[in-house]
Amino acid sequence: PFRTAEAFYVEEIIDPRETRPLLCEFANLAAPLRTAGPSNIKYRP
Secondary structure, eight states, X not given: OHHHHHHTTOOOOOOHHHHHHHHHHHHHXXXXXXXXXXXXXOOOO
């Protein structure tokens, strides 16, 4: 990743140890929104 970052003139590489807790918190907050519920579309029989 360092050569790729240098090629694109990226000055900082994000350390996964710093972002992992935030991503886990986001995933836990978003999980209930992804559950399937009753359909809002009514189908004719």
